[in-house]
Structure formats: structure tokens, C-alpha cells
Amino acid sequence: MDNQDLLRCGAAQIAHRPFAGDALLNAHLDMIASAAQKGVGFLVFPECSLTGYPADLQQAAAMALPADDAQILQLAEASSEMVSVIGFVERGADDSLYNAMAWVFRGAVMAVHRKINLPTYGRLVEGEIFAPGTGTTRIHLPNGWQCGGLICADFWDPGLAYLSALARDAVLAVPFASTEEAVGDGFSNADGWLQILRNHALVYGMPVVASNWTGAFGDMRFWGGSAIVDAKGDIAACAGREPDLILADIALADTEAARRRLPTIRDLSPAILRAEIQGLMEHDYGDP
Incomplete structure (x- = not known):
């Protein structure tokens, strides 16, 4: 990770096997070891990757770990050779449950992001399980790049993606469970994920590393499709439906060139948004 201009990114697509002993922990260790051999500097696992994605509150409570858990x-x-993004069901100090992701590196938890947008529609019930996070999170990777993180439905929230762009994240981690x-x-x-990954990367000149599960989830099925998208909105690497480790090199010069060519971030208007959002909230227009 000494090269300031080039970052080898990886998305670790693993099989969903909750409550199977150390299966998920070992899958992480195997992927991290494989990624290290390939020179990866930044590795993203799926949403709730270490614990499994819960089907209900009872499962979530059984899975939950504190952010300083021994497995994390x-x-x-x-x-030791890369920053890894680990998903997990977090048990907070107040005993609330959160859908969380941790950036980890060389024995330390660098930061934790708690999912803000909790989907509760269709067959999704996260609003009945988790407490919401209260803000976006970002870190600086060892090479100096600023890295943001949005979990699954966070990425579908235009306002949260806008904040990542406004903060000028150089790369965005997106663990998801779809x-x-x-x-x-x-x-x-x-199809929806492919469109939105390419859209956000293109519009903001913001590379995205997105990792999904594969395998069964009750009577549903995770479809895989983990992807690394460059600052031009092009798919640099994409997984199929089986467990896989996909890799792509992201160049800072390419990101800077993309942002000059399509200067969306330069021309954002946060002051106008702040004023109009405040007005909408004062008139209750912000609530559907």
C-alpha cells in the first residue's frame, strides 16, 4: 500500500452460511490471505459478512457482536497488508442492534459505520430489527486516500451518496446483501444494482467497491454480482453467482481526470440544498 497513486481493490464474495460454526470467520481469513498474495490494498466483504445477514430480530440478537469482538x-x-471492510450485526453499548461495517487494519478497528437507511418493504424487515445509524463515516487509508462507506440501502439514498461525493471520498466501500x-x-x-453502481461512479467520478453474498437465504437466493466500478462508471471487475475474489486497480490520476472531465463534485450546491431542505422540513414536506 505504499503507492500513493494506485490502489489494488478487491471484493470478497462469500457464501452465506450463518450459524455454521467458524465457517464465516474462516472464509474471511481465506479471502484475506488470498488477497494479500495478490497485492490487494483494500478489500470489501458483504453486508453482515462475519455474522450472516439476519432474517429476523431473534436471529440478529443471536448473531450480534460488539465492535471490539475477538473475531473482528x-x-x-x-x-496486515490491506484495509479490510468487515460487515457484522453490532450490539451497541446500549444493547441496541446495528447493521454495521468496520474498517480494520494491522490489529485495529479504524472506524465503524452503522447503516442509516433500513429498508422495510417487500420482504425486507430491517426497520424491525436494527436501530439506525446517525451519520456517514469515512477514514483515510494508509496510502492517504479518503474512503467512505455506505451499506446497501444507504447507497440507494441519493442524499447519502451526495454526502460521500461532497466529502470528496476517493473510493467508496459498499457492502450489500441482495x-x-x-x-x-x-x-x-x-439490474438495479448494476445501474446505480455505474450511475454514482460516473456522475461523481467516485470508484466503488461493492460486495454481495452468494447462496441461499431461506427460500430466497443471493445473486452475487459483486463489482468494482471505476471513476468513469465502467465495470472494472464483476463476479458471477459463485464465491469469488475479484480485483481491479484504481488509479488516483484516473479519478482526478474523471472529475475534471465531468465536474459534478466541483459544481455541487450544498448551500441551496441546506436552505431548501430546511424549508421543507419546517413545512413538514420532508415526511412522506
């Missing part, structure tokens, strides 16, 4: 610290120790059936008939999660 073990993965931090293993991540099944084919979650939203309902007539909506393709796979």
Missing part, C-alpha cells in the same frame, strides 16, 4: 480483532490482525426476491415481482435487484 482476529481479522484486523490478519489484515437477493433476487427481496423487493418483489417486476423488479430486478441485479
Whole structure:
């Protein structure tokens, strides 16, 4: 990770096997070891990757870990050559449950982001399980790049993606847990994700590393499709439906060139948004 201008990114697509002993922990360790051999500097796992994605409150409570859990610290120790993004069901100090992601590196938890947008529609019930996070999160990678993180539906919230762009994140981690059936008939999660990944990366000149599960989730199925998208909105690497480790090199010069060519971030208007959002909230227009 000494090269300031080039970052080798990886998305670790693993099989969903909750409550299977150390299966998920070992899958992480295997992927981290493989990524280290390939020179990866930044590795993203799926949403709730270490614990499994919960189907209900009872499962979430059984899965939950504190952010300083021994398993998370073990993965931090293993991540000696790269920053790894680990998803987990977090048990907070107040005993609330959060859908969380941790950036870990060289034995330490660098930061934790708690999911803000909790989907509760179709067959998604996160609003019945988790407490929401209260803000976006970003860190600086060892090479100096600023890295943001949005979990699944956070990325579908235009305002949260806007904040990542406004903060000028150089790369964005997006762990997600998407099944084919979650939203309902007539909506393709796979097509929707491909569109929104390319859209956000293109519009903001912001590379995205997105990692999904594969395998069964009750009577539904995770469709995989983890992807690394460059600052031009092009797919640099994409997984299929099986477990996989995909890699792509992201160049800071390419991101800077993309932002000059399409200067969306330069021309953002946060002051106007702040004023109009405040006015809408004062008139209750902000609530559907």
C-alpha cells in the first residue's frame, strides 16, 4: 500500500452460511490471505459478512457482536497488508442492534459505520430489527486516500451518496446483501444494482467497491454480482453467482481526470440544498 497513486481493490464474495460454526470467520481469513498474495490494498466483504445477514430480530440478537469482538480483532490482525471492510450485526453499548461495517487494519478497528437507511418493504424487515445509524463515516487509508462507506440501502439514498461525493471520498466501500426476491415481482435487484453502481461512479467520478453474498437465504437466493466500478462508471471487475475474489486497480490520476472531465463534485450546491431542505422540513414536506 505504499503507492500513493494506485490502489489494488478487491471484493470478497462469500457464501452465506450463518450459524455454521467458524465457517464465516474462516472464509474471511481465506479471502484475506488470498488477497494479500495478490497485492490487494483494500478489500470489501458483504453486508453482515462475519455474522450472516439476519432474517429476523431473534436471529440478529443471536448473531450480534460488539465492535471490539475477538473475531473482528482476529481479522484486523490478519489484515496486515490491506484495509479490510468487515460487515457484522453490532450490539451497541446500549444493547441496541446495528447493521454495521468496520474498517480494520494491522490489529485495529479504524472506524465503524452503522447503516442509516433500513429498508422495510417487500420482504425486507430491517426497520424491525436494527436501530439506525446517525451519520456517514469515512477514514483515510494508509496510502492517504479518503474512503467512505455506505451499506446497501444507504447507497440507494441519493442524499447519502451526495454526502460521500461532497466529502470528496476517493473510493467508496459498499457492502450489500441482495437477493433476487427481496423487493418483489417486476423488479430486478441485479439490474438495479448494476445501474446505480455505474450511475454514482460516473456522475461523481467516485470508484466503488461493492460486495454481495452468494447462496441461499431461506427460500430466497443471493445473486452475487459483486463489482468494482471505476471513476468513469465502467465495470472494472464483476463476479458471477459463485464465491469469488475479484480485483481491479484504481488509479488516483484516473479519478482526478474523471472529475475534471465531468465536474459534478466541483459544481455541487450544498448551500441551496441546506436552505431548501430546511424549508421543507419546517413545512413538514420532508415526511412522506
